Amino acid sequence: MTPREKGNAATLALMGPEQSERLAAAAASNTFGSDIAGYAVDHVFGNIWTRNGLDQARRSLITMTVMVALRQPHEFGLHMNFALDHGMPLDEIEEALIQMLPYVGFPAISGVMLIATKIVAERGLDKKSNYTGHRGLL
Incomplete structure (x- = not known):
């Protein structure tokens, strides 16, 4: 091939x-x-992406962390969708964002929260589907 x-x-x-x-x-x-x-x-x-050692969801999670650090919310969103498509639980993605906070800072996390919360809503993954408030940092 x-x-x-x-x-x-x-x-x-x-x-x-x-x-x-x-x-x-x-x-x-x-x-x-x-x-x-x-x-x-x-x-x-x-x-x-075809190497052995990591599954697709974890490769996307690693890529999401890089995209947060580089402040690339569009690419972050693509890989968040890929990770979810490949079985990564939403709580692991949220936990990764929390883990990144002390290393990349609130502004970098805030930069992806709008797209992350949009993906959560579009996929119907909200814990409270009737919540209409902002889910970002500010």
Whole structure:
């Protein structure tokens, strides 16, 4: 199996068909950015995400912590969804956010809380579904 085939299979398993096909199409397009998408498919997903040692949910959890530190809420949200899709319990994600507090600070955690709470609501994972208050820090 080529790195591209391995990467496409990994993205399909991780992201589902819609996002996986979009990334594969970008990598194959021979347009601006196609080489970057190709490196992501071949190396990030084909070589790293397919390694033994960690399951997909934990790889997403690790990636979420990096995205919090880098203040990348969109990427955080993608990986939060991937982790939930692969069986990571919501309370483990919340516990990871708490663990990060002393290391990345409240502003970095606050930066992902809006998207995290949106995902929780969209998936119906709220402990109290009728709660309409803000679930972020401020």
